[in-house]
Amino acid sequence: MSDERIPFVDCPIPIADTDQILLGHGSGGKLTARLIEEILLPAFRNPALEALDDQAILSVNGSRIAFTTDSYVVTPIFFPGGDIGELAVNGTVNDLAMGGARPLFLSLAFILEEGFPLSDLRRVVESTRAAAARAGVQIVTGDTKVVNRGKGDQVFINTSGLGIVAAGTKLSSLFVQPGDAVLLSGPIGDHGVAILSKREGLEFEGEVRSDTAPLHELAAAVLAAAPGTHAMRDPTRGGVAATVVEIASRRGLGIDLDERAVPVRDVVRGACEILGLDPLLVANEGKLVAFVPERESAAALEAMQNHPLGTEAARIGRVTSEHPGIVVARTPIGGKRILDLPFGESLPRIC
């Protein structure tokens, strides 16, 4: 089955009934969660890992160091608005930033497929360099492996990142509380729709480009305006839905989401309708969701809106002690629905 041809892969097999890795295990949806909870967490139990935030916060010689890793397997590797190299820098910078860290250093590891054009490698390296310069991080260590033709797919990149967390900053999904406002920094779905349209050769009225961007300055602006912020997440794989559903279910909190308040650009909304996608489930690479105590929420929202990457920021919901573990979305036509994650995969290899 080729992902280039079949964007929607139904995955009705429960994990108990499969003995193989499915594409859905990489979706950021329920299969991913089960893989983590049934196989990975039991092996590596420790407090940093069990917080299941986008980064570990470590105490090293009295400093608080943020540490994170991500592999990037996006296809195609060049897409409207970016490429795999830019994504690999911004994605890891953002995972550091969501922990309130100042990103400092990245590692960069390539797995190249035999036959990959050197000209494409040069292009990816150049956009990696430019993205690192833009984010103000140094690439200080690296690795290059080559696999045989047909045993990889052009280029996979892993970046790991290090940053420093200021003494007063404490962010984690563990701190999210009933009453917190849920803020979103801008319109959603651009990255996923850009990838899918390139992959499928689709054209829409108005270009859709990936929103890939480094969020560390936006995050710092939010923290400066609202130092009591409880948690931040960048809603990548699985979209905003995965972010809020994961926090609700893991923390046993309810979240009320107002879909009418969620910014979605018209061209993206139109594309999602044609493609049968829920924008809430589509990946973003330059947006953040913040969980902020009510008293600081207006200041946080204003700080977002005053930043170039957050001009369309909106308050999209509220954490509640009602319906614990459940995200209830108020639909555009005024109804309510329970927001859940797909079992498996809607958009494979989106990042």
Next chain:
Amino acid sequence: MSDERIPFVDCPIPIADTDQILLGHGSGGKLTARLIEEILLPAFRNPALEALDDQAILSVNGSRIAFTTDSYVVTPIFFPGGDIGELAVNGTVNDLAMGGARPLFLSLAFILEEGFPLSDLRRVVESTRAAAARAGVQIVTGDTKVVNRGKGDQVFINTSGLGIVAAGTKLSSLFVQPGDAVLLSGPIGDHGVAILSKREGLEFEGEVRSDTAPLHELAAAVLAAAPGTHAMRDPTRGGVAATVVEIASRRGLGIDLDERAVPVRDVVRGACEILGLDPLLVANEGKLVAFVPERESAAALEAMQNHPLGTEAARIGRVTSEHPGIVVARTPIGGKRILDLPFGESLPRIC
């Protein structure tokens, strides 16, 4: 071309004449060096990266942090003496240890191929867990991606590592000096021959098992006995030859190597003869090479020999100001040869 069938790939094409990634670009030989020097270093120039050690040493809030990354693409994933999970922990622990760091934290990122058996994943995760426990490191952050069948190869693993370097410790190939003794912690070639024999279904008289092991305690013992040690390297891809040739050529130093002094187990020597391999070029995963000032060399060697992972350690050579940039090996029959790296690939996907 399948690496399972053809272990020796001649690669006579100079990089200027190729516009594609070749298997040899991942060999640790000349093509890898050119890829790094012509494409990667020019993009990411900074002092930490340019030292081209196995790890970056970073100053963070006054602490000295070692940071390193490696992707593991070894095939087969299970081999005599270890598997890809154990290798991924030990390899990264060793890159930290070679910088004089105490390894503390690892990240763990999987790229899984659709269809990979969950039972194999559980087995890899268990050996990863056991190796981390043995090395005393915590796996604190991770990532899982899935690629379509035929776009990966069972499982690739990236681990990045963090460690602390004590205030007095300064190790780098930049510090290697004429007069330094070259010490090797034990017999070479076991890992490469173990992988190759498994891959090719070969059997030798006497089992050959990978020497994969965490070297941080051995390295600490060397540093305690010989605090003036200039540099340490673990001779993985490209073997001991790659380690000494790289340091000689980059630093413009000569190195005299006594091949008769290099420990090689009989079964490995025999296998190498049958396979047409030079043991000096074969990968190791549990050995270190130390460059130690003459006055501390006996103490360093004794410290190695007193450690369980270094009982067969030997002094194998000396750094000299003669024949700069060249490694001269005295052969077992008393002749001399210039030790050079293969252009491309002798053992693809060895780690």
